[in-house]
Amino acid sequence: NAGVTQTPKFQVLKTGQSMTLQCAQDMNHEYMSWYRQDPGMGLRLIHYSVGAGITDQGEVPNGYNVSRSTTEDFPLRLLSAAPSQTSVYFCASSSQGGIAEAFFGQGTRLTVV
């Protein structure tokens, strides 16, 4: 019962460094998405995917890239980290049909110094 697995759980980056946040789900869900959570602002949608090979931008996509080569994986790339990207990042997956519910990973706390 792995569900949605995010790695790493914590990360410190220097300004300008790049990194990839990993997200994998084992529920064969079509939909996957990335959110960032900042104090007083709730969770905001960065990018989402409705299936392998299909991605689209959410509310706050600038500074982030995504790809979806398989149903299971949906990595989030920061090409050149900035202090404004310090946040907690959540990956979520959900099914196209059936009961509507998003399953969340445990989050990645990212600090950019």
Next chain:
Amino acid sequence: AQTVTQSQPEMSVQEAETVTLSCTYDTSENNYYLFWYKQPPSRQMILVIRQEAYKQQNATENRFSVNFQKAAKSFSLKISDSQLGDTAMYFCAFMILTGNQFYFGTGTSLTVIP
């Protein structure tokens, strides 16, 4: 554009009492779901309750119930018999069915006082 507003940043309630958390939303969509998620200090997002927009009957889940007023675009959460384990941040969320995109409110921090 979709927006979700939670106007109560912090609330507290005595153990065993009842508390209501407010949420309003705005959308031009006709088909959507509404949710309440709980986030304890562990950071895990936990589904509390969900409501289909096409259903008039309010959803209930044990001690948790909602008051869904579609015309007013209001979706409040009532917690009855509050327990210490209910202490958490609560997020109201709205999901568009095409793409399952979620839009969250800014959250209400609930503290249950012994």
